[in-house]
Amino acid sequence: MISEKELAKLSHENAPNIITSTFPGPKSETLLKEAPAYESMTRGAGEFPLVFDEGRGVTVKDPDGNLYIDVSAGVGVNCVGRAHPEILSTIEKQSKHLMHASDMSNTKRGELAKLISSIAPPGLRNNCISYFAQSGSGALETVVKFARKITRRRQIVAFHGAYHGVWHASNALTTGDQYRAGYGPFMGDVIHAPYPYDYRFPFSNSEKTCEIIAGEYVDYLLNTPYTAADDVAAVIVEPVQGEGGYVAPAPEFFQLVKSACEKHGALFIADEVQAGAGRTGKMWSIEHAGVEPDMITFGKGMGGDLPMAGVIMRKDLAEQLDPMSQPQTFAANALSAAVCMKNIDILMKNDLISRADDLGTEIISKLREASSTIELIGEVRGRGLMIGIELVTNRETREPLGGETMNNIVGGLLSNGIIMVPCGRYGNVLRLMPSLTITRDYMHKGVDILLSVLASLDK
């Protein structure tokens, strides 16, 4: 396993270091103020009060020279950190050799498809075909199209709290009001079922866990007449729900869903865009459940700082698709493919995936311990380096902490040098999803600052 000393060399030293007397600093302030005049604030971060100027490892500088620890890794993208020296030398070498080749064969995408086949989860390993896209939304659009063609059915089951992207089919699967209100109608034939989110599950039963209830519900939906689910092509599920609040259900849920799919002839599709690429302590987060997906979607952390996404499907399924029926001009250009392979290589040869498991377990228990004295913390949960801290105004009623206080927390963290992007159905979940190359020292520093910001509000 890579040493802490080696990991430390990948980032700037002595972070965080805020040097401006006001926050944001004057240069950032000007850029933030003028942005809405030129760029649509529908973008992911909206008016998030930070301007990135330079990134190295898990550290980031703004244009005013303030240095931050980023515990969000570009929302899960920078699995091996920013500007990793091996990624940079791959970019340099490959960009001089070949970059764009349209959606035609190139040596690097061929090598990448073989590599993915060898590391795919059980059921797909050495028995799968890859399809390449450039974003998670693109991968989800594609998987819906493929599932319908393969099964010759039309309906898709997704879950409450799901985030699968914001295009046409993918936005129909995504549940957040913020992405939907006023934008419809979306693609039809999508049915949403309850996700086993224990902390806020709408049904209670003293004999059954929420995983069993939600899993049995999917079986009921698919295998009972008059539920309106009469023609289901696929069930699409996040093995750890990301934007919906970092919810990590127990394996029974996925086992029940898989067996409902098998009974009914629907495909089981795991969306690994946020939870994949080693973040949860396994290369694919569905591996924790011990079920074999028919297809998976990937994105974010696979690309090593460049856009890389796609679909991995079992061979017998892929063979039912027509050639040239899903072209994408920029898919798997040679540069993205070469960098994706290097990213996977860095993750594997340095044991960063099992390290994510160990470090994640250590941090979750530290946070749980701290929650005994910080009333705002309703629940700490997660898997590996995908950790959610749900904040509430009242532990009894579980009333979500309001938007204004959440903004103060995010601002408080930034002014103390920590970049953290919240998530959750009510926007009240702080998420820790750092690069897998974060040192223990920086991880603990980030958590200590976070806890002190929360403790100061708790008073």
Ligand SMILES: Cc1ncc(COP(=O)(O)O)c(C=O)c1O
């Ligand atoms: C689980 C999941 N699927 C799909 C997407 C969409 O990916 P992208 O933003 O690359 O389109 C996301 C993005 O957050 C995601 O978390």
